[in-house]
Amino acid sequence: MGVTKTYSATDAQLLVELGVVDLGENRDQEARGKAEAVPAARWHFVGQLQRNKTNSVAAYASVVQSVDRPELVAALERSAVRHRRELEVLIQVNLDSEPGLGVLGPRGGVVPAQVLSLARYMESCSWLRLRGLMGVAPRQDSANYAFSQLRALSKELCSQYPDARWISAGMSSDLEEAVSQGATHLRIGGALLGKRV
Numbered sequence: 001m002g003v004t005k006t007y008s009a010t011d012a013q014l015l016v017e018l019g020v021v022d023l024g025e026n027r028d029q030e031a032r033g034k035a036e037a038v039p040a041a042r043w044h045f046v047g048q049l050q051r052n053k054t055n056s057v058a059a060y061a062s063v064v065q066s067v068d069r070p071e072l073v074a075a076l077e078r079s080a081v082r083h084r085r086e087l088e089v090l091i092q093v094n095l096d097s098e099p100g101l102g103v104l105g106p107r108g109g110v111v112p113a114q115v116l117s118l119a120r121y122m123e124s125c126s127w128l129r130l131r132g133l134m135g136v137a138p139r140q141d142s143a144n145y146a147f148s149q150l151r152a153l154s155k156e157l158c159s160q161y162p163d164a165r166w167i168s169a170g171m172s173s174d175l176e177e178a179v180s181q182g183a184t185h186l187r188i189g190g191a192l193l194g195k196r197v
């Protein structure tokens with residue numbers, strides 16, 4: 001999928017015309033404008049999300065990839081009900097770098113040990129469809145290790161939730177590692193649209 005943050009709505013429209021209809025954004029305000037301008041895209045929200053933004057996001061997003069805490073799940077469910085739009089969601093996992101390389105990254109996401117309990121929490125939400133996991137590798141040189149963690153977690157999740165088999169991993173700098181670790185979705189900005197200015 002394309003990630004169009006910082007690129008224009010015209011670029012987003014061009015991608016759709018070329019067949020790249022799944023597009024991602026990481027900030028509500030920017031996403032809302034582009035979603036209005038390019039309604040033919042299927043919009044994915046991939047950024048950190050505040051609870052008070054879920055009403056806005058649920059109006060245009062088809063997928064929210066960055067779900068990482070119960071309060072956010074509850075807020076998204078209420079917003080989905082309000083808009084009468086089902087939302088597909090991914091649990092964002094906070095991927096550690098290689099053992100010994102240090103602390104968890106600052107990018108959001110639930111720790112691996114809490115993935116299944118968050119999935120269980122979602123069972124009570126009739127407007128959210130759990131589709132799988134999303135992760136951002138903390139460092140490019142350990143992306144392969146990080147994505148192998150994500151793949152192992154996905155296997156565990158799928159054994160209980162067979163519809164939750166998406167693995168959203170990899171960006172421009174680590175897409176090959178993501179493919180080699182079984183990603184079903186790559187989130188590509190720069191490598192698709194050129195260097196941001």
Ligand SMILES: *Cc1c(COP(=O)(O)O)cnc(C)c1O
Nearest residue numbers: 003026046171172187188189190
């Ligand atoms: C910006 C962003 C991407 C795309 O990054 P590129 O380096 O431009 O490919 C992917 N995922 C998330 C969560 C992002 O914020």
